[in-house]
Amino acid sequence: MGRNFGRPVRRLEDGRFIQGNGRFVDDVILPRQTYAAFVRSPYAHARITGLDAAPALQMPGVVRVMTAADLAGAPDMPCGWMIHSRDGAEMKVGSRPLLASDTVRYVGEPVAVVVAESRDQARDAAEAVAVDYDELPVVVDCGDAMAPGMPQLHPAISDNLAYDWELGDEAAVDAALAVAAHRVELTLRNNRLIPNAMEPRACNADWDAQDEKLTVWMTHQNPFGMRTLYSAYYGLAAEHSLRIVSPDVGGGFGAKAPNYPEEVVVAFAAKLVRRPVKWTADRTEAFLTDAHGRDHLTTATLGLDAEGRFLALKVDTIANMGGYLSTTGSLIPTYMYGTMLSGQYVIPAIHCRTRAVYTNTCPVDAYRGAGRPEAAYVVERIVNVAARAIGVDQAEIRRRNFIRDFPYQTPVLFEYDSGDYEGSLNQALALSDYAGFPARKAEAAARGKLRGIGVAAYVEACGIGPSAILAKLGGGAGMWDSAEVRVNPVGTVEVLSGAHSHGQGHATTLAQLVADRFGVPIESIRIVQGDTDRIQAGTGTYGSRASVGMSATFNACEKIIAKGRRICAHLLQVPEDSVRFADGVFASAATNKTIPFGEMAAAAHAANAFPTREIEPGLVESSFFDPPNFTYPSGVYVAEVEIDPLTGVTEVAAFSAADDFGIIANPMIVEGQIHGGLTQGIGQALWEECRYDPDTAQLITASYLDYGMPRADGLPEFRLAFGCAPSPSNPLGMKGCGEAGAIGSPPAVINAICDALAIDHLDMPARPEKVWRLLHPKAAG
Amino acid sequence: MTVALRVNGEDVRIDVTDRTLLIHALRDHLRLTGAHMGCDTSQCGACTVLVDGVAVKSCAMLAGQADGCEVVTIEGLARDGALHPMQAAFAEHHGLQCGFCTPGMIMLGIDLVRRRGAADEATVRSELAGNLCRCTGYQNIVKAIAAGARDMAGAA
Numbered sequence: 001m002g003r004n005f006g007r008p009v010r011r012l013e014d015g016r017f018i019q020g021n022g023r024f025v026d027d028v029i030l031p032r033q034t035y036a037a038f039v040r041s042p043y044a045h046a047r048i049t050g051l052d053a054a055p056a057l058q059m060p061g062v063v064r065v066m067t068a069a070d071l072a073g074a075p076d077m078p079c080g081w082m083i084h085s086r087d088g089a090e091m092k093v094g095s096r097p098l099l100a101s102d103t104v105r106y107v108g109e110p111v112a113v114v115v116a117e118s119r120d121q122a123r124d125a126a127e128a129v130a131v132d133y134d135e136l137p138v139v140v141d142c143g144d145a146m147a148p149g150m151p152q153l154h155p156a157i158s159d160n161l162a163y164d165w166e167l168g169d170e171a172a173v174d175a176a177l178a179v180a181a182h183r184v185e186l187t188l189r190n191n192r193l194i195p196n197a198m199e200p201r202a203c204n205a206d207w208d209a210q211d212e213k214l215t216v217w218m219t220h221q222n223p224f225g226m227r228t229l230y231s232a233y234y235g236l237a238a239e240h241s242l243r244i245v246s247p248d249v250g251g252g253f254g255a256k257a258p259n260y261p262e263e264v265v266v267a268f269a270a271k272l273v274r275r276p277v278k279w280t281a282d283r284t285e286a287f288l289t290d291a292h293g294r295d296h297l298t299t300a301t302l303g304l305d306a307e308g309r310f311l312a313l314k315v316d317t318i319a320n321m322g323g324y325l326s327t328t329g330s331l332i333p334t335y336m337y338g339t340m341l342s343g344q345y346v347i348p349a350i351h352c353r354t355r356a357v358y359t360n361t362c363p364v365d366a367y368r369g370a371g372r373p374e375a376a377y378v379v380e381r382i383v384n385v386a387a388r389a390i391g392v393d394q395a396e397i398r399r400r401n402f403i404r405d406f407p408y409q410t411p412v413l414f415e416y417d418s419g420d421y422e423g424s425l426n427q428a429l430a431l432s433d434y435a436g437f438p439a440r441k442a443e444a445a446a447r448g449k450l451r452g453i454g455v456a457a458y459v460e461a462c463g464i465g466p467s468a469i470l471a472k473l474g475g476g477a478g479m480w481d482s483a484e485v486r487v488n489p490v491g492t493v494e495v496l497s498g499a500h501s502h503g504q505g506h507a508t509t510l511a512q513l514v515a516d517r518f519g520v521p522i523e524s525i526r527i528v529q530g531d532t533d534r535i536q537a538g539t540g541t542y543g544s545r546a547s548v549g550m551s552a553t554f555n556a557c558e559k560i561i562a563k564g565r566r567i568c569a570h571l572l573q574v575p576e577d578s579v580r581f582a583d584g585v586f587a588s589a590a591t592n593k594t595i596p597f598g599e600m601a602a603a604a605h606a607a608n609a610f611p612t613r614e615i616e617p618g619l620v621e622s623s624f625f626d627p628p629n630f631t632y633p634s635g636v637y638v639a640e641v642e643i644d645p646l647t648g649v650t651e652v653a654a655f656s657a658a659d660d661f662g663i664i665a666n667p668m669i670v671e672g673q674i675h676g677g678l679t680q681g682i683g684q685a686l687w688e689e690c691r692y693d694p695d696t697a698q699l700i701t702a703s704y705l706d707y708g709m710p711r712a713d714g715l716p717e718f719r720l721a722f723g724c725a726p727s728p729s730n731p732l733g734m735k736g737c738g739e740a741g742a743i744g745s746p747p748a749v750i751n752a753i754c755d756a757l758a759i760d761h762l763d764m765p766a767r768p769e770k771v772w773r774l775l776h777p778k779a780a781g
Numbered sequence: 782m783t784v785a786l787r788v789n790g791e792d793v794r795i796d797v798t799d800r801t802l803l804i805h806a807l808r809d810h811l812r813l814t815g816a817h818m819g820c821d822t823s824q825c826g827a828c829t830v831l832v833d834g835v836a837v838k839s840c841a842m843l844a845g846q847a848d849g850c851e852v853v854t855i856e857g858l859a860r861d862g863a864l865h866p867m868q869a870a871f872a873e874h875h876g877l878q879c880g881f882c883t884p885g886m887i888m889l890g891i892d893l894v895r896r897r898g899a900a901d902e903a904t905v906r907s908e909l910a911g912n913l914c915r916c917t918g919y920q921n922i923v924k925a926i927a928a929g930a931r932d933m934a935g936a937a
Contacts, residue, residue, distance in 0.1 A: 010872060010873065010875075011872065011875065013880075014871070014872040014877060014880075015872070016880075017877055017880030017883050017884075018855075018864070018868040018869075018871050018872055018877065018880075018883060018884075018887065019815070019855065019856065019858070019859055019864070019868065020813070020814070020815020020816070020854060020855035020856040020884050021815070021856075022815075022880045022881070022883075023814075024814075024817070024881065026808075026814075026817075026818070027808075027814035029809070029812070119805075120798070120800065196915055197879075197881075197915055198817075198819045198825065198827060198879070198881045198882045198913060198914065198915050198916075199817070199819070199879070199881040200818075200819070248879075248880060248881075249879065250817070250879045250880070250881030250882075251878075251879040251881060251915050251916055253915065280818075282818075282821050283819070283820035283821050283822065283825075284821065502879055503878035503879030503880070503916045504878070505878070668875050669875070671875075672875050672878055672916075672917055672918075672921060673878075674918075675917055675918030675919075675920045675921065676878065676915070676916045676917050676918045677918075678918055679917075679918030679919065680915070680918075703820070703821075703822050703824070704820050704822055704824035704825060704913065705822055705824060709913055709915075710918075710919075711909070711910045711913065711919075712905070712906045712907075712909035712910060712912075712919035712922065712923060713906045713907045713909065713910045715906075715918065715919060715920070717902075717920060718918070718920060741918075
């Protein structure tokens with residue numbers, strides 16, 4: 001731990017947010033601004049038989065109406081991750097135009113866009129665009145999508161099947177299951193969720209015809225990826241003339257990582273009308289079109305020996321892709337899911353089959369955890385079903401099966417780097433007073449309440465890399481991150497980071513790192529992010545990958561210090577290898593003189609005290625860090641619930657989380673990430689469910705009146721503890737903490753509910769009606 | 782139509798349409814972009830401002846309805862460079878992450894103190910049911926508001 005690093009330093013970025021001076025995309029109004037409103041399909045599956053923009057063009061303030069015809073030549077939306085089916089065939093990608101012209105496949109799919117002088121004029125005119133549809137039958141449930149006679153979404157893609165993927169040794173799994181002393185089977189659903197960042201998606205595109213330069217302000221987690229796509233793929237402008245700015249971004253959670261059609265269309269519109277065009281989604285648009293998360297139907301079988309040791313796990317999953325494959329939609333239920341099915345356990349044989357299907361719903365992509373929560377949910381649920389079947393305590397069965405030696409090669413591709421799973425279990429049991437639970441259960445029973453306790457252990461894979469391995473798995477982009485560290489003549493420092501903070505506090509954590517490394521005040525450091533005109537390259541932030549950008553920053557700092565030592569060797573007139581740097585001061589055993597960091601910076605720019613043919617003037621260094629492996633954070637969670645049998649209402653009475661994130665930059669920020677992740681996971685377990693009408697595929701949960709968001713009054717005070725098994729995959733030993741809470745908490749809560757009700761399983765969300773019907777089967781009918 | 786308001790201590794007159802919402806009048810006409818539009822159903826509270834001293838979801842009020850009213854937004858809280866105690870409490874207790882819901886949370890917190898005084902955490906949780914945050918899990922927002930309430934009582 002340093003003066004700053006590792007400590008709960010208060011956030012440097014907070015001043016602007018608490019005073020209303022944050023700058024989010026919708027806050028930006030440009031000269032000659034116009035506003036866009038999309039015409040969206042009211043049907044989930046229909047043929048477009050006619051479109052008449054004329055009535056809209058007569059409306060006041062309308063500048064332009066754009067349809068697919070105006071985008072002729074623009075390529076379809078790409079899926080960025082190629083998955084091969086088990087027969088070797090490439091996945092089948094249903095074509096997804098920017099604006100639909102022929103067929104629509106989910107409610108809310110964009111059909112046209114109106115550009116007008118004001119937001120209200122654009123919206124009014126969008127309603128006046130007349131589109132004729134011939135409705136087609138729909139399919140909503142992923143379990144139905146492959147059935148005979150179901151509506152087919154895409155021509156030449158039979159059974160709505162995008163791919164039929166597998167991982168692991170099926171024969172070995174079948175052989176082990178055949179001789180297992182115990183076998184348990186479980187069918188479960190992982191409920192579809194809507195990410196719901198509080199800031200809706202927004203963009204503002206500005207075309208400078210003179211310089212042929214396109215600037216797009218965009219709420220996004222990865223502005224660099226968007227610049228590459230917009231230039232190389234869509235040809236909107238040359239890469240060096242394309243600026244993407246993702247300023248303050250109001251939450252991402254994965255849903256601001258994909259490439260969406262609306263933002264691309266707005267960029268084309270700005271070029272067409274030669275004025276800035278701004279679009280801000282309203283909340284219903286966000287519900288309808290932000291990539292959804294989860295939505296799996298899974299059957300799993302676990303085999304155990306007579307002592308309760310795991311022998312084999314077989315998992316068969318149908319994953320709902322929605323109407324089209326989103327940017328990384330294909331990746332989530334495959335290499336971010338099947339690879340995680342070993343959980344924290346030694347399971348000698350694992351096989352995963354995933355069939356990804358098209359349905360008449362919004363495309364599905366990354367949502368906090370993205371594949372890893374789905375895997376943890378399968379593993380942690382079936383482990384409890386097994387514990388119940390063989391009569392072993394849920395904590396004990398985990399202890400019996402933990403991986404204890406690292407690195408550990410799982411049977412499903414990944415090699416875990418480090419961990420102390422039993423240490424986390426012990427922490428969680430102590431934190432939750434697991435031993436005292438029977439007394440609390442008895443006390444609750446005396447009040448007529450059903451109390452249950454649930455243990456769940458998760459492992460996740462963060463800091464996705466290295467690039468060469470990912471390319472072999474179908475990845476289409478490098479997975480390094482970058483940092484450029486600029487030391488100014490007076491010793492202040494700018495860090496140009498390729499990562500992107502949308503709430504994670506990088507402006508503070510990166511500054512903590514650099515301040516301690518250079519021994520300078522944290523106030524003298526400024527973190528620059530989210531602007532491709534200032535930062536040359538990066539990969540943004542998703543998948544709890546800030547350790548990658550942090551490592552790049554660290555390495556760039558090391559280069560600065562190495563150059564500083566060379567400069568100081570000349571200033572001190574001592575051999576270079578005698579120069580040491582610590583606590584912000586360059587010193588040598590060969591002299592009593594010392595040089596503070598700031599003086600070295602001044603000397604680097606003055607360039608009059610060292611040979612500039614050997615050492616270049618100036619003090620700027622950059623680093624691109626390609627991680628050698630993922631990092632593998634882990635943890636054990638204990639949820640305690642109390643159910644009112646009269647109403648079916650479940651209250652989370654207590655929640656304890658013991659996590660291992662390796663080295664932690666700022667415990668205050670990490671705790672905040674856990675609070676948020678746990679809350680989203682509890683939301684999934686108890687309230688949140690994206691629901692479509694099965695007959696029409698209309699989105700029923702399209703506002704906060706209908707979608708069960710977690711609120712302050714339904715949550716316990718979380719108890720947290722941290723272990724620390726540093727990751728060897730980066731120079732700082734960090735692992736990543738953003739998604740953990742959302743991964744471990746759904747199975748912990750459902751395990752607790754199943755314990756309270758003495759049942760094997762119930763599907764999320766455990767809303768009161770569902771629980772009540774279970775408790776009152778006769779009355780429920 | 783012309784609407785006359787007193788916003789953060791300054792008298793302003795703005796030309797709006799009869800359907801302009803107060804949130805849009807503040808954001809688009811007065812360029813006070815601290816209050817945010819997070820939903821369209823007055824469910825999320827990101828747009829909360831004080832109208833005549835009372836917390837109001839400004840997406841659920843027409844600008845015309847606010848004619849003659851005194852409006853305080855997040856931009857009007859700090860005085861002479863000194864943060865309002867509720868603002869300071871949010872920074873001290875890490876009551877924000879992405880910062881989008883934060884202005885609404887702070888304004889609601891101030892209104893809560895007006896109505897309930899230095900409320901305990903359970904009261905704060907129940908009073909917060911109309912303001913959504915997706916980042917923090919509310920735990921530190923609750924702590925921040927409870928601490929801000931204590932500080933406001935101390936300052937009064």
